[in-house]
Amino acid sequence: MRIAVWGAGSLGLMWAARLALAGWSPVLITREKQQRDQIREKGITLVTVTGKVHRLSIECRWAEEEMEALDQILLMVKQTALPTAVRQSLRRLHPKGTLWLWQNGMGGEEVLPQSFSQERVIQAVTTEGARKESDTEVVHTGTGRTWVGSLAGTPRSADVDRLLQSGQSLGADLRWDPDIRHRMWEKLLINSVINPLTAILHVTNGELIEKPSFFSLALPIVEEATAVAEAEGYAFDVGSTLQRVTDVCRQTAPNHSSMLQDVRRGRTTEISAINGYIAKKGKVYGIATPVNQWVTELVSAISGRNTGTEESLPCS
Numbered sequence: 373m374r375i376a377v378w379g380a381g382s383l384g385l386m387w388a389a390r391l392a393l394a395g396w397s398p399v400l401i402t403r404e405k406q407q408r409d410q411i412r413e414k415g416i417t418l419v420t421v422t423g424k425v426h427r428l429s430i431e432c433r434w435a436e437e438e439m440e441a442l443d444q445i446l447l448m449v450k451q452t453a454l455p456t457a458v459r460q461s462l463r464r465l466h467p468k469g470t471l472w473l474w475q476n477g478m479g480g481e482e483v484l485p486q487s488f489s490q491e492r493v494i495q496a497v498t499t500e501g502a503r504k505e506s507d508t509e510v511v512h513t514g515t516g517r518t519w520v521g522s523l524a525g526t527p528r529s530a531d532v533d534r535l536l537q538s539g540q541s542l543g544a545d546l547r548w549d550p551d552i553r554h555r556m557w558e559k560l561l562i563n564s565v566i567n568p569l570t571a572i573l574h575v576t577n578g579e580l581i582e583k584p585s586f587f588s589l590a591l592p593i594v595e596e597a598t599a600v601a602e603a604e605g606y607a608f609d610v611g612s613t614l615q616r617v618t619d620v621c622r623q624t625a626p627n628h629s630s631m632l633q634d635v636r637r638g639r640t641t642e643i644s645a646i647n648g649y650i651a652k653k654g655k656v657y658g659i660a661t662p663v664n665q666w667v668t669e670l671v672s673a674i675s676g677r678n679t680g681t682e683e684s685l686p687c688s
């Protein structure tokens with residue numbers, strides 16, 4: 373089975389290293405030739421949460437390069453990079469191969485061609501944290517859980533099962549979830565509060581819950597988002613959702629959310645796939661989502677503005 377990790381960023385470098393440690397021979401795909409050359413020369417280095425350092429030699433290709441058909445492609449690019457990465461990766465995917473989407477937020481499947489069967493798509497939802505230190509180095513910043521499931525609700529194949537078992541053998545908390553869409557909504561609700569508010573206020577996840585004034589928009593964001601989730605068929609209680617958000621802020625207190633990092637680095641954020649998605653779905657169902665719409669506009673306005681330093685800020 374030929375497995376590719378598409379995108380050599382934080383998650384991609386970590387999972388390519390993990391797959392290699394588990395005895396697979398993954399191929400890691402980079403956006404730039406320059407990173408491919410670096411990885412070919414130096415291999416990749418993974419620093420685990422306990423500080424153990426693994427140096428691994430990994431097959432590496434550039435996204436536009438010709439390559440043998442791939443059976444499993446783990447797409448580990450940001451939502452904003454999906455259109456190009458999907459176009460490139462589907463050209464390399466074996467006709468019976470499986471595509472794995474790892475993005476935070478929603479809407480990834482909408483980027484796929486309509487002719488591409490949902491039965492060939494696996495969605496992963498992860499609370500693990502990784503941080504790319506350089507083109508060849510990554511740090512596993514926080515343990516968490518990863519759920520994977522079929523977007524079509526079909527049972528897992530033997531190949532997917534083997535991959536899950538490999539991850540588990542390395543100590544990764546990797547689980548099959550037959551209702552992955554529910555899990556995606558659960559994570560979306562958490563990201564819909566923490567990501568925009570930390571990015572707008574420039575605070576860590578822990579600082580967000582320290583002052584009531586910082587957290588004051590959490591309630592209207594969650595009220596709107598849970599109403600939209602319910603219209604989509606996923607029921608969440610407002611109080612328990614706010615409690616879950618608070619728990620995640622506590623568990624990841626020192627973290628700078630991925631959206632805050634993007635804003636500080638002057639990069640496009642994933643806001644359209646998070647609060648923007650909630651606002652878009654709200655329109656479809658006739659549910660008012662002014663606060664989600666407002667934070668979407670505000671984060672879009674402040675992102676891409678700072679040229680910012682490429683600080684190494686932890687996220688999970």
Ligand SMILES: NC(=O)C1=CN([C@@H]2O[C@H](COP(=O)(O)OP(=O)(O)OC[C@H]3O[C@@H](n4cnc5c(N)ncnc54)[C@H](OP(=O)(O)O)[C@@H]3O)[C@@H](O)[C@H]2O)C=CC1
Pocket residue numbers: 378379380381382383384401402403404435448449450451453456457460474475476498499500501502503504630642687688
């Ligand atoms: N990091 C984390 O701890 C977590 C991340 N996530 C989610 O996982 C996804 C990936 O995040 P993360 O790894 O942090 O992001 P990064 O920005 O660190 O990595 C994304 C990588 O994708 C590469 N890329 C972009 N376009 C292409 C392309 N067409 N072909 C090949 N590679 C491409 C980028 O290359 P280049 O640098 O050259 O642009 C970059 O190396 C996001 O949706 C994020 O929200 C979810 C939970 C935790």
Ligand SMILES: CC(C)(CO)C(=O)C(=O)O
Pocket residue numbers: 476562563566567577620624627628629630631687688
């Ligand atoms: C859960 C959270 C908010 C952790 O930082 C995250 O997923 C992110 O930063 O994108």
